[in-house]
Amino acid sequence: MLAEGTKDTSTVTASGERIERLIDGVILRYAVLQTDERGEITEIFDPAWGVMNAPLVYVYAASVRPGRHKGWVYHKQQSDRMFVLSGFLKIVLYDLREDSPTKGMINEINLSERKRGLIHIPPHVAHLVQNVGDCEAYFVNMPDRPYDHADPDKFRIAKDRIPYSVAGGRGW
Numbered sequence: 278m279l280a281e282g283t284k285d286t287s288t289v290t291a292s293g294e295r296i297e298r299l300i301d302g303v304i305l306r307y308a309v310l311q312t313d314e315r316g317e318i319t320e321i322f323d324p325a326w327g328v329m330n331a332p333l334v335y336v337y338a339a340s341v342r343p344g345r346h347k348g349w350v351y352h353k354q355q356s357d358r359m360f361v362l363s364g365f366l367k368i369v370l371y372d373l374r375e376d377s378p379t380k381g382m383i384n385e386i387n388l389s390e391r392k393r394g395l396i397h398i399p400p401h402v403a404h405l406v407q408n409v410g411d412c413e414a415y416f417v418n419m420p421d422r423p424y425d426h427a428d429p430d431k432f433r434i435a436k437d438r439i440p441y442s443v444a445g446g447r448g449w
């Protein structure tokens with residue numbers, strides 16, 4: 278008899294909620310799409326949602342080209358608040374915090390133009406954004422602090438320092 282293989286574990290509830298535990302402080306809110314014969318509307322951020330409601334102080338767009346990824350990076354003071362607009366991105370998170378209840382935990386979050394979402398990434402949570410599609414992917418980032426051009430709060434970690442295998446692609 279062929280080997281039995283590995284049995285799948287439960288990943289979603291019957292109502293479609295993802296079951297995976299998120300790193301402490303990471304928040305994920307899937308977007309709602311309004312569509313009609315003219316086009317679409319997707320709300321990116323609303324303080325009234327009561328999640329990730331640090332004031333909007335700075336917003337920028339970033340892209341990742343096909344076959345590439347950005348990361349690993351982390352911030353010491355800044356929280357990121359990313360919204361995937363177009364393309365297909367896998368956002369991988371790794372908890373660097375020694376005192377965190379989820380120290381060393383890894384999350385893989387796939388967001389795309391068909392499953393948009395807003396993700397809050399606290400300081401000292403390393404992140405890598407990989408393009409898993411075949412077109413350039415764009416996301417908006419609304420961090421809780423403006424980018425300091427003179428002294429960026431950005432630290433890059435070599436891939437071999439984090440226990441996660443990034444399939445293919447060239448990073449940073």
Ligand SMILES: Cc1cn([C@H]2C[C@H](O)[C@@H](COP(=O)(O)OP(=O)(O)O[C@H]3O[C@@H](C)C(=O)[C@@H](O)[C@H]3O)O2)c(=O)[nH]c1=O
Pocket residue numbers: 337339340347348350357404405406418424431449
């Ligand atoms: C973030 C940022 C960068 N820059 C400049 C700095 C640099 O010359 C060029 C590229 O910057 P970076 O290499 O930091 O950008 P990049 O590696 O594309 O970083 C992005 O990747 C993902 C994974 C993140 O975590 C985000 O923080 C976002 O910064 O753009 C700005 O002018 N304003 C900004 O707000």
